[in-house]
Amino acid sequence: MKKVFFACILLCSVNLTQGQYKEEPAIILEISHMKWDQKVINLGKIKLNNPSTATFRFTNNGTSPLIVSDVKASCSCTVAEFTKEPVGPGKSGQVKAQYNASKLGSFSKTVTVYYNEEGGMETLTIEGEVVE
Template sequence: MKKLIVLFSFILDIAVSTNAQTKPAEFKFDKESYDFGKIPLGKPVSVEFKFTNVGETPLIVTDVQTTCGCTVPEYTKTPVQSGKTGVIKVTYNPAGAALPFSKSITITSNAKTTTKVLYIKGETVAGSTK
């Protein structure tokens, strides 16, 4: 019985120490900011921020928040396995006056760094751009 307890303790110790060494989920983005340049008022534009999970555990995006209603995010809602990719698509709908803009997109996840911020910027102009 004593040998069985020692063996069980040894196996449990190996399992716990192996788990402790597992690299947590983590983002690696292709880009973390995007400049739309000049865009016409009233014409929505989109950009995709592609990321890879470089950790060993599944990456789960739990929320994506923007700084205003003019910026709408869509994102991968299923767990992203190790080595696989996901996307955060951001659509900006310019309205109002022709001005430069800068917006942040805050991502909350189970990654090692639980909060990540992406950025978009550009300048809205009256009429169309060529």
């Protein structure tokens, strides 16, 4: 008799808890995602005192606008420009890095891009060789 009584209590409590469960609606996150065509550009051999520019293109593969907040060059010999308006989903933008070739020899310079994505920082590299 005790076994039947406990079985009934167990079944009743299971039925009550099932009625209390309520499924939460799915949460859709707005995520931007920066996809680069390339992160390293080799300018090859460039002439001394002849500034050269590398253009890095990116696409927003996310679901919300992508905003580049800043771009910092690794040295004063490199100047960076970037798309300042928000880049919508499926749209493209760019970062241009101009290197002032004032010294002979091989070079490798970086620009760091900051944007509104979790961990939103990317380092891009331009490299080459300055010749006379």
